[in-house]
Amino acid sequence: MTKPALPPLREVIARHGLSASKALGQNFLLDEQLLDRIAAIPGSLEGQQVLEVGPGPGGLTRALLRAGAVVTAIEMDRRCLPALAELGEAFPGKLRVIEGDALKIDPKTLFDGPYHIASNLPYNVGTALFTGWLSSEAWPPQWLSLTLMFQEEVARRIIAEPDISAYGRLAVLAQWRSVPKLALKVHRSAFTPPPKVMSAIVHVVPDAAPDGVSMRVLERVTEAAFGQRRKMLRQSLKGMPGALDALETLGIDAQRRAETLSVEEFVSVAKVLTRK
Ligand code: SAM
Secondary structure (H helix, E strand, O other): OOOOOOOOHHHHHHHOOOOOOOOOOOOEEOOHHHHHHHHHOOOOOOOOEEEEEOOOOOHHHHHHHHOOOEEEEEEOOHHHHHHHHHHHHHOOOOEEEEEOOHHHOOHHHOOOOOEEEEEEOOHHHHHHHHHHHHOOOOOOOOEEEEEEEEEHHHHHHHHOOOOOOOOOHHHHHHHOOEEEEEEEEEOHHHEEOOOOOOEEEEEEEEOOOOOOOOHHHHHHHHHHHHHOOOOEHHHHOOOOOOHHHHHHHHOOOOOOEHHHOOHHHHHHHHHHHHHO
């Protein structure tokens, strides 16, 4: 199918007066080649449903549409809506724009079937949205993949392995039943305006969930353990009924600190406690 010719993003931004708002975390991507590379990260999107949070002037949106996706975009800044309406006209029936706060909209109400999520997330709400998507009660979740831009420091926390300072609750949440990968580093100069820090795209696909583990219990264990990450587990977990017995049953030395435990070890502790 021939792709519609679109005006340059700079022209769209100028014509619609979309000066970037810091409060809304607006750092726009204008390089169409980079945007096409990002849209290719989930694999073929031909005919696939995609949720995009924060389309802004529509740079990533147009790349997703060019890749053949059917896009539902949630945007809080109503100044962007006319630019997005123009984009919708260029891809009839392929773009649905919802004005609102993505933190308050449950994606389950938007889709009947599976969908991907791809977004250059606003940094101020990125982690909250990400942890919400990872905390789905149903697993595998309704989303098929996440392709998300974060500050590089947050991306490193998501993919972190034990024994490094970036390893913590976010790594365990992201890794215990899904596989996150750092897909692309993005230099700050790629954004308009450039943020202070570097960024990176993380790609996540769901994996099999271990049997018999309650996510809430796992969260409580990691919250207690990493809440006092410098302390030994026998101190940080002592307020959790059954936790020290679980360590003993599993042969995990209570003198270790949280950041030395693998994701699998956290899961096994949570599994013992889930049974209680
Ligand atoms: N996707 C565009 C791009 O890549 O150039 C813009 C990305 S910009 C980093 C983040 C976008 O998210 C902005 O358009 C902003 O208005 C929007 N936004 C911020 N908070 C939001 C929220 N809670 N719900 C929906 N959109 C939000």
